[in-house]
Amino acid sequence: MRLFLDSSALAKRYIQEPGTETVLSRCREAQDVFLSVLCVPVLISGFNRLKRERKISRSQYRLLKRRLAADMEQASVVGLTPSVLGRTISCLERTPLKTLDALHIAAALESPCDLFLTADRRQHGAAVRLRLKAEVVGEPIH
Numbered sequence: 842m843r844l845f846l847d848s849s850a851l852a853k854r855y856i857q858e859p860g861t862e863t864v865l866s867r868c869r870e871a872q873d874v875f876l877s878v879l880c881v882p883v884l885i886s887g888f889n890r891l892k893r894e895r896k897i898s899r900s901q902y903r904l905l906k907r908r909l910a911a912d913m914e915q916a917s918v919v920g921l922t923p924s925v926l927g928r929t930i931s932c933l934e935r936t937p938l939k940t941l942d943a944l945h946i947a948a949a950l951e952s953p954c955d956l957f958l959t960a961d962r963r964q965h966g967a968a969v970r971l972r973l974k975a976e977v978v979g980e981p982i983h
Contacts, residue, residue, distance in 0.1 A: 842955050844871035847945040848883035849960035850978050851876060854912065855884070855905045856891070860960055860979020867958060867976075874916045877948040879941060884909055919948035936967035949973055 844867055853864040868874060885906065892902045919925065921944070928947035932938055938946070942964040949957045950973065957968050957975040968975040 842867075842871050843873040843875065843953055844868065845875040845949040845952055845954035845957045846880075847877070847942070847949075847957070847959045847961070847964065848880045848887075849964075850958040851880050851912075852884055852887060853960065853979060855888075855908060858979060863976075863978045864958065867956070867978075874912075875949070875952040875954050876913065876916045876918055877945050878918050878920050879944055879948075881909065881913060883941065917952065919952050922951070925951050932967065932971060936970060938964065938967050942967070946971060946973065 846864070846868075850860070850864055853861040854868065888897070888902050888905050888909075891897045892899065897905070925944070925947045928950050929940075929943045932943035932946050933940070936943070942961060945959070946957070946964065946968050949968070950971065955974060957973040958978055959965050959968065959975065960977065960979050962977055965975050965977045
């Protein structure tokens with residue numbers, strides 16, 4: 842299976858919350874994992890927020906950052922190409938998505954993924970509408 846994780850699903854690899862076990866299981870099953878280049882700044886922002894809120898320590902932050910970097914090296918990373926940006930515009934015109942959600946879906950559409958994983962129900966609905974096989978895992982961190 843070729844798996845695409847949006848940032849809300851990928852976050853569950855690092856932070857234990859509802860959906861973590863499903864994400865870990867799907868990643869073990871996958872032959873290829875696809876991620877948007879956007880995952881790095883989105884997750885680093887989330888990790889920093891957790892550090893500021895003292896939900897994780899500085900050493901935990903550094904560990905999460907190293908784990909993310911290692912995962913990015915192993916994954917197939919979809920960049921912000923003109924084609925992805927064109928698909929993003931189409932997604933925004935056809936669905937009530939937020940910008941980052943549309944960018945993730947467009948990157949998934951550009952990849953040869955078999956399954957799109959997200960923790961966002963609205964994004965899941967849009968992905969299905971845009972003909973991606975998609976699954977919702979848990980709920981995102983707020």
